[in-house]
Amino acid sequence: MILAGKKNSELSCKIAPEVVCPKCNTLNSTKVSIIGTYKHLLSIPFFAGKKFGKSDCEHCNQTYNLAEMPDPIKLAYYELKEITKTPLWFYVGSFSIKILVLIKIFSRYF
Numbered sequence: 001m002i003l004a005g006k007k008n009s010e011l012s013c014k015i016a017p018e019v020v021c022p023k024c025n026t027l028n029s030t031k032v033s034i035i036g037t038y039k040h041l042l043s044i045p046f047f048a049g050k051k052f053g054k055s056d057c058e059h060c061n062q063t064y065n066l067a068e069m070p071d072p073i074k075l076a077y078y079e080l081k082e083i084t085k086t087p088l089w090f091y092v093g094s095f096s097i098k099i100l101v102l103i104k105i106f107s108r109y110f
């Protein structure tokens, strides 16, 4: 059983319009995804990590990670990243610990 580690979660994805797949030349078949990483303890997310991206062609299954993405796909990726926020549940763990600590501090005074 893994107690702590890093996990990935797909935050959002969309078909990049007007992007032609460099491999199979199909229009509107490239899916761009934003993946968020988080660190977890006992499967509870604690810290949000970096976001990264990948693209998949739904026609020929060609995938690219961010570093090797052709420019038009990269552009679509950054557009999507711009509107993708880190979900709050990524911070659930550290948030509940803060609450617990606050309760402990305040219980001394009441």
Ligand SMILES: [Zn+2]
Binding pocket: 021, 022, 023, 024, 025, 026, 029, 057, 058, 059, 060, 061, 062
């Ligand atoms: Zn393709």
